[in-house]
Amino acid sequence: MAELDKKDEPARNAVDETPNVTAVNTVEARSEAEAVVALDAPVDRGEPILQVRNLVKHFPLTQGILFKRQVGAVKAVDGISFDLYQGETLGIVGESGCGKSTVAKLLMMLERATAGEVFYKGQDITKLSGRALKAVRRNIQMVFQDPYTSLNPRMTVGDIIGETFEIHPEVAPKGDRRRKVQELLDVVGLNPEYINRYPHQFSGGQRQRIGIARGLALNPEIIICDEPVSALDVSVQAQVINLMEKLQDEFDLSYVFIAHDLSIVRHISDRVGVMYLGKMVEIGSDEEIYDHPTHPYTQALLSAVPVPDPEAREGRERIILSGDVPSPANPPSGCRFRTRCWKAQDKCATEVPLLAVPERFKDTDSPVAHESACHFAEEKDVVHAA
Amino acid sequence: MTTTAKTADVPAPRQDGDFEGPLLEVRDLHVEFVTRDGVAKAVNGVNYTVGAGETLAVLGESGSGKSVTAQAIMGILDMPPGRIPKGEIFFRGQDMLKMSNEERRRIRGRKIAMIFQDALSSLNPVLSVGYQLGEMFRVHQGLSKKDARARAIELMDRVRIPAAKERVGDYPHQFSGGMRQRIMIAMALALEPDLIIADEPTTALDVTVQAQVMDLLAELQREYNMGLILITHDLGVVADVADKIAVMYAGRIVETAPVHELYKRPAHPYTQGLLDSIPRLDQKGQELYAIKGLPPNLTRIPSGCAFNPRCPKAQDVCRTDVPQLYPVTERDGAELAGRGSACHFWKETIHG
Numbered sequence: 001m002a003e004l005d006k007k008d009e010p011a012r013n014a015v016d017e018t019p020n021v022t023a024v025n026t027v028e029a030r031s032e033a034e035a036v037v038a039l040d041a042p043v044d045r046g047e048p049i050l051q052v053r054n055l056v057k058h059f060p061l062t063q064g065i066l067f068k069r070q071v072g073a074v075k076a077v078d079g080i081s082f083d084l085y086q087g088e089t090l091g092i093v094g095e096s097g098c099g100k101s102t103v104a105k106l107l108m109m110l111e112r113a114t115a116g117e118v119f120y121k122g123q124d125i126t127k128l129s130g131r132a133l134k135a136v137r138r139n140i141q142m143v144f145q146d147p148y149t150s151l152n153p154r155m156t157v158g159d160i161i162g163e164t165f166e167i168h169p170e171v172a173p174k175g176d177r178r179r180k181v182q183e184l185l186d187v188v189g190l191n192p193e194y195i196n197r198y199p200h201q202f203s204g205g206q207r208q209r210i211g212i213a214r215g216l217a218l219n220p221e222i223i224i225c226d227e228p229v230s231a232l233d234v235s236v237q238a239q240v241i242n243l244m245e246k247l248q249d250e251f252d253l254s255y256v257f258i259a260h261d262l263s264i265v266r267h268i269s270d271r272v273g274v275m276y277l278g279k280m281v282e283i284g285s286d287e288e289i290y291d292h293p294t295h296p297y298t299q300a301l302l303s304a305v306p307v308p309d310p311e312a313r314e315g316r317e318r319i320i321l322s323g324d325v326p327s328p329a330n331p332p333s334g335c336r337f338r339t340r341c342w343k344a345q346d347k348c349a350t351e352v353p354l355l356a357v358p359e360r361f362k363d364t365d366s367p368v369a370h371e372s373a374c375h376f377a378e379e380k381d382v383v384h385a386a
Numbered sequence: 387m388t389t390t391a392k393t394a395d396v397p398a399p400r401q402d403g404d405f406e407g408p409l410l411e412v413r414d415l416h417v418e419f420v421t422r423d424g425v426a427k428a429v430n431g432v433n434y435t436v437g438a439g440e441t442l443a444v445l446g447e448s449g450s451g452k453s454v455t456a457q458a459i460m461g462i463l464d465m466p467p468g469r470i471p472k473g474e475i476f477f478r479g480q481d482m483l484k485m486s487n488e489e490r491r492r493i494r495g496r497k498i499a500m501i502f503q504d505a506l507s508s509l510n511p512v513l514s515v516g517y518q519l520g521e522m523f524r525v526h527q528g529l530s531k532k533d534a535r536a537r538a539i540e541l542m543d544r545v546r547i548p549a550a551k552e553r554v555g556d557y558p559h560q561f562s563g564g565m566r567q568r569i570m571i572a573m574a575l576a577l578e579p580d581l582i583i584a585d586e587p588t589t590a591l592d593v594t595v596q597a598q599v600m601d602l603l604a605e606l607q608r609e610y611n612m613g614l615i616l617i618t619h620d621l622g623v624v625a626d627v628a629d630k631i632a633v634m635y636a637g638r639i640v641e642t643a644p645v646h647e648l649y650k651r652p653a654h655p656y657t658q659g660l661l662d663s664i665p666r667l668d669q670k671g672q673e674l675y676a677i678k679g680l681p682p683n684l685t686r687i688p689s690g691c692a693f694n695p696r697c698p699k700a701q702d703v704c705r706t707d708v709p710q711l712y713p714v715t716e717r718d719g720a721e722l723a724g725r726g727s728a729c730h731f732w733k734e735t736i737h738g
Binding site for chain 2: 236
């Protein structure tokens, strides 16, 4: 049923000339469809398009010049698993150094994983190389954080977007490329006549649109967005977020949306994963994470977010964590959050908590029952506590 | 006045001179930069005042002139290409723009200090943090190296850097982002200035660390009864600490208000747009409100109200007449203290 609905969307968009109205319609249609599905067991939510299993990335630390020996490793990503479903947005939040950008690179195969698998449509892409990898990459594209450094200043916009067609010539025949690039510019809301301009002639928001056009060029199924709006001004952020949501509906894209701005992640995401020091500590639907967080780190993170409303925040409890994130080269034993956690007990230092639905919530049907990697998981509403 | 305040005791109230007015007053400040494409008018007539113990937040997007104003106050503007064709900056009643370089130097650091956004690039990577902190005392107070070092340790304690004694010889790269920002704060506090200008002090930090740093800054400010100018683009950070807010757009202040008032009832369409574009809970799945268009190019600021091409309320008068900062009143004409809006249609904006 959900599948049927989705297939109709692109067609409807193509006919309808008013994108605003369609966007709203399709979103409604989708959330309805999702609501229906959500009543069933969550397993039935269609086939995941991307399955990540125990993904690990350790960067070796070496000593010596000629005879390098490994003296340790920065455990940037240390065993994370999640699924990405067709047409959904998975938000990944966490502080700097928690490994969220490394996850993005691993999914893109820009870095080779130390261990673990990434299944794209059932195929483990971490083992691929050469032609097979190139074919997969066509379907997984990336939008980078900094629109100032991710565009080559010596190439025109047409060359930047058109370069993707040189690498994957099967997508657009040679004579057709210029027209195709202009179409893409139009799709992301830029004037197609700007094709011969250079990146420096654009503002930050416009450059991010170019980055998005480049990501879209090969008609990918998955776009990995690494902090796509954090370098933009507040008034422009909303424009880019709206564009990304519109494109998702239009092309049935799946997003992995990595960001540190929790309110934006909540706005755009269907599900949210929270990372801390290379581990996924909590994952669930946006409502489960924001309204019913059970992991202490998620609670602290949510309570620390500055709220742009002085009255709302005065009644709020704020959990201010002490200290900094420990070094990923030498993470704490057991639970990695225990050094900053106010609930930590002896058990936390010895046993690594697994990311699973906590035992005591297992039989409840409430939104509290979602995966959380804490021995002492309990609900605490930090967002609207008064 | 002594600077050897111990961690516990509260410094005596300040008595520098017998000046009664506000600590800092900026009057009709203009700053322009000469570029290849013409003259970029970064600041076009900014007025604000900051009193002792008061926090003024200057809110604006990049290019709104908020940092340039701060640099002009500090006297660290690159001139040329920058120049100040007009305006006055009074610090305790004295116009700093008329002072000699030597006089300004004596104020800088000692009376007015600045905290920069990016601690990693504002600290010297080849000198230990202890040396850099001690420099304030060596240069301004002529202390010996040994004494300066002891004072540096004291300062690091103040901003709650753990194991200050052991870490005083460490280099900036050995500290985490939050710790580096604390060192920047310590450096600004070193000579117990009357006024601190913090330019996006937490933008480069993570939210959990951001909360720590802002709390520290607010606490130290209360303790020393300092004036604080907080420059930021983050509406959330402002709501946390500011007393009053000045919203800047294209080099002008478009709205001033006490912090609670601004969020409750914005009186300028730009402020309203900014507040509306923040994702809210009840808007999930809907399109976000977005201010259309882009901030103007400072070499070609639109005539009339600079916001008119992006404004949903724009009329003909907005394209021709520059709106002054009108005092904002209640519907019945009752005065609203500290509120002003540079919009021809502020009444419609605030009262609907």
